[in-house]
Amino acid sequence: MTASSSPAPRIDYFALGGTIASIRGDEVGAVPTLTAQDIVDSVDGLTDVADVHAHQFQLTPSPEITIADLIRLRDAIAASVAEGSVGAVITQGTDTIEETAFILDLLRPGTTPIVVSGAMRNPSLPGTDGPANLLSAVQVAASPQAVGTGVTVCLNDEIHAARFVTKSHTSSASTFVSPSLGPIGWVSEGRPVVALRPAGQHHIDLAPGTVIPPVALIRMGLGDDGRILGTLADLGYRGVVIEAFGGGHLPVAALPAVAELAAAMPVVLASRTGAGEVLSHTYRFRGSEIELLNMGLIRAGALDGLKARLLLTLCLAAGQDDDTTAKTFASVGTTTGPTRM
Incomplete structure (x- = not known):
């Protein structure tokens, strides 16, 4: 040297x-x-x-x-x-x-x-x-x-x-x-x-030894009536991410199970397509993103199901309430400015 x-x-x-x-x-x-x-x-x-x-x-x-x-x-x-x-x-x-x-x-x-x-x-x-x-x-x-x-x-x-x-x-x-x-x-x-x-840096602070809650990831398919959703609470899950069709759509037959689940735990709406954002106000047919978001589902934004599940897990582990969790998804999933949660 x-x-x-x-x-x-x-x-x-x-x-x-x-x-x-x-x-x-x-x-x-x-x-x-x-x-x-x-x-x-x-x-x-x-x-x-x-x-x-x-x-x-x-x-x-x-x-x-x-x-x-x-x-x-x-x-x-x-x-x-x-x-x-x-x-x-x-x-x-x-x-x-x-x-x-x-x-x-x-x-x-x-x-x-x-x-x-x-x-x-x-x-x-x-x-x-x-x-x-x-x-x-x-x-x-x-x-x-x-x-x-x-x-x-x-x-x-x-x-x-x-x-x-x-x-x-x-x-x-x-x-x-x-x-x-x-x-x-x-x-x-x-x-x-x-x-x-x-854009944006997003930080969720978890201490060593934090209890990591179980969160389910469910992908919906053609003709699925969502009956598996009714089992998740009894299995001990604390939250669920649903990978829906296209921009965030589900079969009408699954809506009662989705509504019941959303009343019991945070439910995140993601897309099974793997790219693009979940829609928020484009369609109003039964099972559309407008109806699902009005039920209280949390919009995943641009996050796919795998990453939405992880973000929901960290939000729950950090003790965030539903409103804070929704704000976290709005921030991380739409790449807005820096936040600390």
């Missing part, structure tokens, strides 16, 4: 397991095995980008990650920032990246870059993408451009906002897309470019 050179920025890397850490043993099928340090050591040029501090946070398939785990991870990241880290990178299984990134985006305070990544091809396969994805994620986390963008997801050299990203394919390396927005940036020749910045 010369007298004029600057030390590499500190980036803290938290490994949770998943495909990027999975290798095949004697039996068919890959299992999370590689440690955080193993993965860091496999990436050529990583130490040229940042001073990477590796942490083995978990070693598990991503369906096993819980909201309680993510609260602990938020606090671990905050501790690393207090020690001088300028950003954090998380790798995990891709099955739940769109959900964990969204939760962290809501839980985390401040503007420090947090980048979530992973792999679609495990290290036992030709063309494994994990090392390249980790390198790109560290480059993004270390870049001043990433400050204030919220939690992002970086795979396949694309940068996506946590609020909009979704996994669209079971096995393609280009599985992560943002249907309503597209990527907010990209990585080219090791240089991150952030071209778009989502």
Whole structure:
């Protein structure tokens, strides 16, 4: 190091397991095995980008990650920032990246870059993408451009906002897309470019040990009379998200069950289409969005069912009443200005 050179920025890397850490043993099928340090050591040029501090946070398939785990991870990241880290990178299984990134985006305070990544091809396969994805994620986390963008997801050299990203394919390396927005940036020749910045930063504060209430996600289909909705209260659910047709429409046969449920717990109206906003005042036929919202259902805005379920879960965990929950959805689901809930 010369007298004029600057030390590499500190980036803290938290490994949770998943495909990027999975290798095949004697039996068919890959299992999370590689440690955080193993993965860091496999990436050529990583130490040229940042001073990477590796942490083995978990070693598990991503369906096993819980909201309680993510609260602990938020606090671990905050501790690393207090020690001088300028950003954090998380790798995990891709099955739940769109959900964990969204939760962290809501839980985390401040503007420090947090980048979530992973792999679609495990290290036992030709063309494994994990090392390249980790390198790109560290480059993004270390870049001043990433400050204030919220939690992002970086795979396949694309940068996506946590609020909009979704996994669209079971096995393609280009599985992560943002249907309503597209990527907010990209990585080219090791240089991150952030071209778009989502409006608003939304923070819900949950303490460690907060009880996480169960929230159901129900997708409606043709001819569905909604009879399953009548079972949810007895099963202990505290809230429900209904993925309705199109802009927010349900069969007439389901309306009595919906009305009864809305009188018992918060019910969020989302669209099963996966893109666009739930309508508010376009249609007035029976089962239309106007009738459902007049019943007291909460409009999900641009959030899909998966993310609406997570936001409702956090609202309930934070003790928000129905009016505050509706305001939170209006803010997060329509990307308005910054709020703290």
